[in-house]
Amino acid sequence: MNIDPRHYHQPSWRKPVGMLAIVALIALWAVLVASLSGLIGTLPVWLQTPLYVVLGIVWIWVLPLRRLLAWMETGRWRRS
Template sequence: MSIDPRHYHQPSWRKPAGMFAILGLILGWAVLVGSLSPLIGQLPMWGQVPVYIVLGLIWIWILPLRRLLAWMETGRWRQG
């Protein structure tokens, strides 16, 4: 049985490279936030929660990973 060349999809190198970049971002960010934890730990609980939300959700997931995931899928850094 032969493979029909019209339906054969060549895997992209961007997905494995992007996965390693995501792991590197998570590791680097965890080290950075962990090194800041003594400073953040001095804040009251009501002050720690917004700091960790901003550092955890917005800064690592929404800003850099949105563009990285778009690049992994399309090869362009911007969607659209």
């Protein structure tokens, strides 16, 4: 098997570091949301459900996940 050097890509250290950072961010966000569960639990169920859905989705925009993914891929914090 001959590897063409033009198509060989050296793995980046950013991907494993970024994956660990993503796992840490998910854990921190889960702890934050869980700490709010006592307050959210006092709300009616019809209000709890959309609130948990929003809290589950919003961390992609609130936390630096998009920029972290861009950094993992390009080495820059913003995609050009």
